[in-house]
Amino acid sequence: MKKLFFIYCFIIFIISCNKDKEKVDEISGLFINEFLASNDACCADENGEYDDWVELYNKTESPIDIGGMYFTDKPDDDDPYKIPDSIPSKTTIPPGGFLVLWCDKDEEQGVLHLKVKLSADGESVILIDKDRVSIIDSLTFESQKTDVSMGRDPTNFLQWKTFANPTPGFPNN
Ligand SMILES: [Ca+2]
């Protein structure tokens, strides 16, 4: 009986260790940190255009070049948009840094302008690794209010909330 109890405790211990590991994996790495799917007067790109955007956050201690990764607003997209890998100085996120990707279908405006637009009625934001298969981070969202962003809660990173004062390129606040 004692032996059975010991085995039971051991199994519980292993399960809880694995859960902790999953949690650590989930909160380390590269993340979609905030996005704005309906931009009227929030924040303009370098061309003065109030376009949709997605903010990425590098939570690691090393720079990450997102050039060559893919982005899409549709799950199971067989033609996700490839972020250009031609200018690493623009697509590399420093440790602990943020990067704003404009979802404006204005690819001619630079490598950070994606051939994607977000729908304020709700859809998905999905960042895919350079292998075109592995999903790095994704979120499916409901309909959005104009100039109100959605982002990770700075006090609880795994939770998403709305922000009346969006912070593209800076910590959510
Ligand atoms: Ca633009």
Ligand SMILES: [Ca+2]
């Ligand atoms: Ca932010």
